Amino acid sequence: MNILDTAVLILYFGVLIVVGVIGINKAKSEKDFLLAGSRLGYFSHVGCLAAVIIGGAATMGSTTLGYDFGISGFWFVTMMGLGIAALGLFIVNKISGYDVFTISQLLGKRFGEGTSLISAIVTAIYTLMIVVTQVIGMGSVIHVLLGWSVIPSMLIGGGIVLFYTILGGMWSITLTDIIQFAVMTIGVFFIMFPYSVSSVGGLTTLFNSVPENHLSLTNIGWERIFQYFLLYFFGLIVSQDIWQRVFTAKNQKVMKSSAVSAGIYSVFYALALSIVGMCALVVLPDLSESQSAFTSLALEILPPGMLGLVLASVCSALMSNASGALFASATLITNDIIKVYFKKDMKDKEVISTSRIVTLGLGVLSIIFSVWIQNILVALDMAYAILSGAIFVPLVLGLFWKRVTSTAAFSAIIASSIVILITFIIYGVTSTLPIIYGIITGVIFIVGVTLVNTNKHKKIDSDVEFSSSKRA
Structure with missing residues (x-):
């Protein structure tokens, strides 16, 4: 990367820090801090939901799958999109009548304190593992692009997310998510996708250049498609970081429509990145590791300035996912464990201060785990397997x-x-x-x-x- 691209990336990090500081003034009450006051309209809510669904693993993973399997790589993120759409269509009307912030609160109202406690612990572990995946991803991106060693890169990326999440809670996360959604959309749809297709001579040339099986929607294999269904379709429906974002909408109509819209956006995002991965196969057929397809192609084809913006979009996806998951885990521990079992009469200011302390502790813990694991796919699979396998059935059967x-x-x-x-x-x-x-x-x-x-x-x-x- 040249000086201009590095400056764009560092400027972007600076903007997020400033926005995090602005969020402090908006977080006046518990509801402001945990749910951004539940005042978001349709467009801002769509941006927040899309930003929390699509993380760095989804962005770089879809490109990797496009490189390896072609167009069928879109199933990974598509299952996430179908999950959030199903949440909007079938679950929102069941949960919006409850005065709750978390999944475990809902299970507690339905089944009692014991179920609330165990579901809070399981879901908090899941959300913490999601943070770990994103911190690993941030460390990898910063390491490759700026040449810094992996561990300091994780500390810097995770530290920025931790900083603005602690300051303004959900308001800071919401404000940064809207920026991150815009940067993701511009970076992928208006820069990376057209430049990638142009680099291979257009879509027709691309389709004629890749192996024939790369054009099949099932080339990735039915077993893996089913695995994505189990992990991500079910997982998105009962994901605390998604639920907490859903509750930031101002009414049930916005919840439903924005969830479906975010699901549709995810499908198009998945298709675009799968095609980018196919372009990478044509331009860079001898990559030693397909996981570097996105960044390697970006470095190869993008002009100065554009490269910095596209790489900022990758960091956007990572940071929005990390901040949402980190805050969801802190909310579960503060609201469903500490407030229920240790400090039952907490006022709004006490809830906010306690949540900040818990967020700090979890953030430090997630960075430690990231340095220890350093494998984004292992952490992601473990997180969604625990959530889909343990929480989905009790929650959905309990509702219906x-x-x-x-x-x-x-x-x-x-x-x-x-x-x-x-x-x-x-x-x-x-x-x-x-x-x-x-x-x-x-x-x-x-x-x-x-x-x-x-x-x-x-x-x-x-x-x-x-x-x-x-x-x-």
């Missing part, structure tokens, strides 16, 4: 089947989590089997325990009726 009992939901989350962790050890973190076994375990426990409890109550009721009639 009124007979589900508190004991059933609690035991299902515990049993599914144990099964997932055990099968991770047996089959590895890249296998789909832990998710499948987790979901099956959840269904068995939910249905089985609910039916046993129902039959037990019926027997008790019938015994009481029999005793009453006998006395009579």
Whole structure:
């Protein structure tokens, strides 16, 4: 990178820090700090949802899959888009009537404190792992582009996110997300995509230059498509960082329409980056690692200034995802654990200060884990497997089947989590089997325990009726 591109990237980081400071003045109450006052209209809400869905793993991962598998690489982010659209179409009307900030709060209202606590712990672990993936991604990008070593790069990228998240909470995150959405959109759709297609002589030339199987929508394989469905479709529906963004909308109509719109945006984003990956295959057929397809192609084809903006768009995707997940994890711990079990009478200012302390602690922890793991795909698969396998079934069945009992939901989350962790050890973190076994375990426990409890109550009721009639 030349001096102009480096200046663009550093200027962008500076803008995010300034916006984070501005967010302090807007976060006056607990609702302001946790949900940006629930005042967002359609356009700003779409931007925030799209920004939190599409992280750096989605941006660079889709390009990598396009390089390796062609157009079918779009399934990765498309499943995320379908998940957020399903949340808007089928779940929003079920949850918007509850006065809650988190998934575990909703489960607590439905099934009791025990279920709320265990779901808060499981979901907080998931969101923290999402932060880890994004910090690893930021470290990798800064390392490749600026030539700094990986660990300082992670510290700088993670530190900027931590700084503006602590300052203004959801208001700072929302303001930065709107900027990041604009930068992502311009960088990918209006710069990277057209420059990539132009570099290979147009779409027709591209399609004639890549292997024939790269034009098949199923080249990536049905097994992997199914894996993405299990991980990301289910995962997005019950993702705390997504839910918290959904609740920032000013009404249910905005929640629904913006969720569907963000889902559609994600599909187009996935298609554009899959084609960029195919262009990288034509321009740079001998890459030693396809994971560098996006950055390598950008360095090859983009003029000075444009390169800095496109790379800022990658950092945008990473930072928006990281800040949302970090704040979601802090909200779960503050709102559903500390406020419930340790400091029940916290005022708004105490909630905000406690949340900032928790955010700081989690941010430092996530950076430590990032330095330790240094593998973005391993961390991402583990995060979504735990969420999809352990939380999806109790939440969705609890919303749509009124007979589900508190004991059933609690035991299902515990049993599914144990099964997932055990099968991770047996089959590895890249296998789909832990998710499948987790979901099956959840269904068995939910249905089985609910039916046993129902039959037990019926027997008790019938015994009481029999005793009453006998006395009579």
